[in-house]
Amino acid sequence: MRVTFLGSGTSGGVPVINCSCSVCRSLNPKNKRLRSSILIETGGVTILIDTSPDLRQQLLRRPVERLDAVLYTHAHADHIFGLDELRRFNYLQKERIPAYANQSTAQTLRSIFHYAFQPGALKPGVPNLSLKIIDGVFDIGGVKIIPLPLLHGDQEILGFRIGKFAYCTDVSRIPEASFKLLQGLDILALDALREKPHPTHFSLEQALEQAARIKAKKTWFTHISHILDEDRHGQNLPDGYAFAYDGLELETMNNE
Numbered sequence: 001m002r003v004t005f006l007g008s009g010t011s012g013g014v015p016v017i018n019c020s021c022s023v024c025r026s027l028n029p030k031n032k033r034l035r036s037s038i039l040i041e042t043g044g045v046t047i048l049i050d051t052s053p054d055l056r057q058q059l060l061r062r063p064v065e066r067l068d069a070v071l072y073t074h075a076h077a078d079h080i081f082g083l084d085e086l087r088r089f090n091y092l093q094k095e096r097i098p099a100y101a102n103q104s105t106a107q108t109l110r111s112i113f114h115y116a117f118q119p120g121a122l123k124p125g126v127p128n129l130s131l132k133i134i135d136g137v138f139d140i141g142g143v144k145i146i147p148l149p150l151l152h153g154d155q156e157i158l159g160f161r162i163g164k165f166a167y168c169t170d171v172s173r174i175p176e177a178s179f180k181l182l183q184g185l186d187i188l189a190l191d192a193l194r195e196k197p198h199p200t201h202f203s204l205e206q207a208l209e210q211a212a213r214i215k216a217k218k219t220w221f222t223h224i225s226h227i228l229d230e231d232r233h234g235q236n237l238p239d240g241y242a243f244a245y246d247g248l249e250l251e252t253m254n255n256e
């Protein structure tokens with residue numbers, strides 16, 4: 001199984017528009033972060049998690065031949081506003097693409113992108129998706145997906161576990177039941193926004209505490225803001241922890 005970080009930045013990306021801080025001016029390419037999204041390739045299927053506003057640029061940088069499904073963590077703008085770019089895959093694949101989301105995310109997607117979920121024959125010029133409501137473990141072409149309920153402020157959103165990899169972005173609290181689903185991981189991707197606490201995201205310190213409890217072999221922090229510097233913070237993390245970066249590709253086994 002291959003996991004590719006298409007984007008590792010928070011909602012405004014890094015650099016931030018009109019910001020002259022040292023991270024936004026940094027020449028280190030790892031300090032350039034598009035909005036958070038990952039790609040999973042395993043067992044002959046390609047799965048995209050979230051459609052960030054940077055999706056077009058992300059897929060020009062990291063070409064993908066086909067998309068078998070899109071999984072949505074939640075419906076915040078930085079995770080959904082690239083949805084229209086999926087049109088290209090309808091055109092190439094001549095088929096509707098399934099989009100998986102929990103009930104509340106599905107409702108928001110349907111209200112914003114009503115034109116993308118019309119039943120019937122494929123329509124040109126618009127995305128053609130079929131919305132699938134997640135209500136437990138499911139599979140995509142034989143690849144088992146375990147949804148992980150997470151709290152993002154007081155909103156319940158989803159992380160996903162596939163084999164020994166789990167993706168937990170936009171989280172400020174992990175419910176006890178989800179900790180149980182996070183045992184025995186090789187790789188964990190976990191939200192770490194900034195140094196100071198935030199109402200809807202883990203700070204770096206909180207993320208380190210949670211990751212120490214989950215005990216994945218390696219934890220990559222993501223959804224990073226311009227407050228965190230790869231050179232100043234990322235290089236000083238304890239062994240087993242690192243900041244993800246755009247273009248990072250990881251290989252892991254898809255077995256449990």
Ligand SMILES: [Zn+2]
Nearest residue numbers: 011076078170
């Ligand atoms: Zn976000």
Ligand SMILES: [Zn+2]
Nearest residue numbers: 019021024226
């Ligand atoms: Zn900045």
Ligand SMILES: [Zn+2]
Nearest residue numbers: 074076152170
């Ligand atoms: Zn969010």
